[in-house]
Amino acid sequence: MxxxxxxxxxxxxxxxxxxxxxxxxxxxxxxxxxxxxxxxxxxxxxxxxxxxxxxxxxxxALPGEFTQRAVLHGRLDITRAEAISELIGARSRRASQLAMVGLGGGVQKSILGFRERLLDQLAEIEARVDFEENILPVDECAIKREVQSIVQELIQLVVDGRCSAIVQRGLRIALVGRPNVGKSSLLNRLSRRERAIVTDIPGTTRDLIETEIILNGVPITLLDTAGIQVTEDKVEKVGIERSREAIASADAIVLVFDLVEGWTLADAILLKEIPSDVTLLIVGNKADRYSNKSHSPIQLSDPLWAMPVSAMTGEGEASMLTELLNRCGAGEIQEINLALNARQCDLASSAASILEQGLQTFEDGLPIDFFTIDLRQAIKFLGQITGDDISESTLDRIFSRFCIGK
Ligand SMILES: Nc1nc2c(ncn2[C@@H]2O[C@H](COP(=O)(O)OP(=O)(O)OP(=O)(O)O)[C@@H](O)[C@H]2O)c(=O)[nH]1
Ligand SMILES: [Mg+2]
Structure with a gap:
């Protein structure tokens, strides 16, 4: 130096x-x-x-150029390089922990393991094809069992990967409801600070309020919206328009209503405005003033259920959050210890489906060497995950997502 x-x-x-x-x-x-x-x-x-x-x-340097050079010189495999980008982009501790597993070679090791097992099966079959007379006939059942188990394990890896994508990407969750039901109070409780103004005047919130929180390792952008009602107030009207935009852009909607007033026609009309493809949780707030003290879901009508909660006392908060994360597909995140990213998931999933398709060879009673074509293709897909069999354009695409200087 x-x-x-x-x-x-x-x-x-x-x-x-x-x-x-x-x-x-x-x-x-x-x-x-x-x-x-x-x-x-x-x-x-x-x-x-x-x-x-x-x-x-x-x-x-171009985006990701340092890492790309490290990969080209064999210092890093592609899964470790991707983990670097995920580590830099991590928005929660859980996301950074999962990225560290990748950086430590966890993804590479696991995929190479599957690849080895498939290569073993390939060798087993091909030995028979080449030296048919000298060896015992191939144990088709054993091969079938092993491949079935590889398919199951790959599918589990893909399911875990899709779920952990939520840890990396985060979720946008909007609190929506009529005026005065306690949306801002709920936002303040969940973010543990007095972020939004709360008053007993309906129409208090007029602008979209965003706050970042982390729930069970999932980074969440929480949006407080203006209560939706018919109004002549110009500012409130703009606020309500923004609420509708928030509904359109959110991954999940928490529809809040007032338990003391009960589920009203106005709440039901609002519910109709929520697109059917978005994750929805109905929450009955002000449970502290509600006679039924149990925190179990309340049936509004068939098939509508609501989680009772109190933004004031915090009762029901834990069950509501568990339910919300489950509905967003983020309930199992703590149990995941290996997280494939979207590219890796796609390839693992392609490998699993070609193997499944190949297993049909056995059912159809075709000669077993037909199966080697699918085996080879699956091995190729897995090779693309670790970068042993990857095209230059894919490499460029991976690294273009990096930030400059990394
Ligand atoms: N008892 C009780 N009161 C609550 C609870 N949550 C909110 N409130 C009261 O309800 C009133 C409205 O609360 P806000 O949080 O401003 O309601 P909002 O839905 O954001 O209302 P707008 O912004 O006007 O749409 C306030 O007086 C709060 O103190 C609760 O859990 N229990
Ligand atoms: Mg408000």
Missing amino acids: LYGYIVNPINGERIDEALLLIMKAPRSFTAEDVIEFQCHGGLVCVQRVLELVISEGARR
């Missing part, structure tokens, strides 16, 4: 006092020769040093 000044060679101006770190190949992140300037962190300083090195012939 060298110490000195960064000097503009044209006019001799000292731009910064800095350290220069020299990393010789292959002992650097990219496995190439690398030098790193460590200058003072201020914006102007860094910018001026950057301009200077660029004017002297260096260029800015």
Whole structure:
């Protein structure tokens, strides 16, 4: 490590006092020769040093270029490289823990394991095809059993992966309901701070209020909306329009109503406005003033159920959140210990379906060497997960999602 000044060679101006770190190949992140300037962190300083090195012939790195170079030089496999991007993008501890498993080679190891097992089956069949006379006939049942179990394990991995995508991506959840039912109070309770104004005047919230919370490791953007009602107030009207936009953009809607007033016609009309494809939870608020003290779901009408909760006392909060996360498909996240990303899930799923299709060979009584075609294809899909069998365009697509300088 060298110490000195960064000097503009044209006019001799000292731009910064800095350290220069020299990393010789292959002992650097990219496995190439690398030098790193460590200058003072201020914006102007860094910018001026950057301009200077660029004017002297260096260029800015492309998004993900460092990691891509590390992969091309064999320092990292593709699953570890993807984990770096996931680690940087992690919005919750749980997301970063899952990314660390990938970075430690967890995804690679697991996929290579499946690949080995399939290669074993392939070798088993092909040995028979090549040296038919000298070996015992192939144990079709054993092969079938092993492949069936691989299919099941791959499917489980895909299910876990799709579920853990929620940890990475997060959810947008909108609190929707008539005025004064306690949406803002609920937002304040869930975010553990006085984020939104609460009054007993209907129409208090007029703008969309967003807050970030983390529930069971799932990053959630919670939206408080203006209570929807018929109004002549110009500002409130705009607020209600925004509520409708929030309904359209959310992953899940919590429809809040007032338990003391009961489920009214106006609530039912509002319910009709919610698109049928969005995850919905109906919540009856002000349970502290409701006679029935049990926290079990309340039947409104067949098939509508509501979770009782009190934004004031917090009763019913835990059951409501568990129900909400379950409905969003995020209930099992704590049990997952390996998280495939979307690209990896697609390939694992393709491998599983081609194997399933191949198993039909046995049912149809076709010669077993037909099955080797599917086996080879499945092995190829798995190879694409770890990058052993990956095209340049796929590589470019993966790295283009990285941030610059990583
Ligand atoms: N007893 C009781 N009162 C509550 C509860 N939640 C909210 N309130 C009261 O209900 C009134 C309305 O609460 P807000 O949170 O402002 O209701 P809102 O749905 O955001 O209303 P708008 O913004 O006008 O649409 C306030 O007086 C709150 O104190 C609750 O769980 N129990
Ligand atoms: Mg409000």
